[in-house]
Amino acid sequence: MGNMNLLILFGKCFLYVSKQKVNFLVFFIVKKEGFKKVPVLFWKQLIIQNWTRILNVKTGWINDFDKLIVKYMKYFQLVKNLQRHKDTINSVKFSSDDLMIVSSSDDNTIRIWDLLSGEQIQKFKKHLSWVNAAIFSSNGNTVVSCSKDKTIRLWDIQSRKTLMKFEGHTGSVWDVNFSKNGKYIVTGSSDRTIRLWDINSGKEIQKLEGHLDYVNSVQFSPDGQLIVSASNDETVAMWNVKTGERLKVLKGHSNSVTCARFSPSGKFIVSSSGDKTIRIWDVEFGKEVKVLEGHLSWVKDVKYFPDGQTIVSGSYDGTIRLWDVKSGNLIQKLEGRAFWVTGVDISSNGNTIVSCSANKIIQIWECIL
Numbered sequence: 001m002g003n004m005n006l007l008i009l010f011g012k013c014f015l016y017v018s019k020q021k022v023n024f025l026v027f028f029i030v031k032k033e034g035f036k037k038v039p040v041l042f043w044k045q046l047i048i049q050n051w052t053r054i055l056n057v058k059t060g061w062i063n064d065f066d067k068l069i070v071k072y073m074k075y076f077q078l079v080k081n082l083q084r085h086k087d088t089i090n091s092v093k094f095s096s097d098d099l100m101i102v103s104s105s106d107d108n109t110i111r112i113w114d115l116l117s118g119e120q121i122q123k124f125k126k127h128l129s130w131v132n133a134a135i136f137s138s139n140g141n142t143v144v145s146c147s148k149d150k151t152i153r154l155w156d157i158q159s160r161k162t163l164m165k166f167e168g169h170t171g172s173v174w175d176v177n178f179s180k181n182g183k184y185i186v187t188g189s190s191d192r193t194i195r196l197w198d199i200n201s202g203k204e205i206q207k208l209e210g211h212l213d214y215v216n217s218v219q220f221s222p223d224g225q226l227i228v229s230a231s232n233d234e235t236v237a238m239w240n241v242k243t244g245e246r247l248k249v250l251k252g253h254s255n256s257v258t259c260a261r262f263s264p265s266g267k268f269i270v271s272s273s274g275d276k277t278i279r280i281w282d283v284e285f286g287k288e289v290k291v292l293e294g295h296l297s298w299v300k301d302v303k304y305f306p307d308g309q310t311i312v313s314g315s316y317d318g319t320i321r322l323w324d325v326k327s328g329n330l331i332q333k334l335e336g337r338a339f340w341v342t343g344v345d346i347s348s349n350g351n352t353i354v355s356c357s358a359n360k361i362i363q364i365w366e367c368i369l
Contacts, residue, residue, distance in 0.1 A: 188215030
């Protein structure tokens, strides 16, 4: 079929469709008199009808074309702003059932929000300084947080009580994540170490050393065998969970690496940096496979969509960007009221994005196509 671009007029707005190969579709709404939200089904049917009419594709190929459009054509729009924090918000994460959001802030609090209503439903305040990150357990009953006060706390959501306090780091704790089975947590700190902790006992069971500067992010691999870390020493590292051995050091960024996350398959890692780039790495070979460029300032957070085909990033340039993994092309740029986007997350169905910023706002973005 070759590459093809179409400009289709739908009433008072244009739909620009760019088709690259047969398996990737990008579109943009070009406003004439302001975009009005229309039912999702209407747009999908309209797009399919116009493509089939204009391209006059043979029947054998069109049988799968509607499935192709439904899978790959997503357009996100800002639907909600949440405001209760009193200072910079550092992270936002969905619960596993996508019904709640947890946020952490420089106002020393962790807050839980109902996604549907946008209302704050819980607030935790025991940390003595900035709360750098917070994340739900897989069962949604607890939240773990980490702070500049050098501690990590495990919270019961219903009672708002601290179930466990983890101490051992000698500097600010910048990130925390649960293992897949929920029995362990991993943390990264300005003391240059990564530590593994037992949830039930609260004891440190492993200390990983090797980074030469602050450790900004840490995460278990999907199979729980590896840990990926990102550091101000401009590297991404992979570690063996059982032995604590540093397996690979990924070099390519030219400034602090702010975040590193595994793909859903565990075969790739995506990283973000103060050098304004996003990089994709092959886990097995430890090689850089792609560089995504376009942000105008530090890229603070990055994550794969659940299908592994799209990456979402948030930057100090005030934008959230969606990228196609295979081509490295920009799919969509989201701009709200944020002047520094400090965190992003994507729901498990890939249809909702949540972002947070230095101007104390959480923003909810919904897929309308």
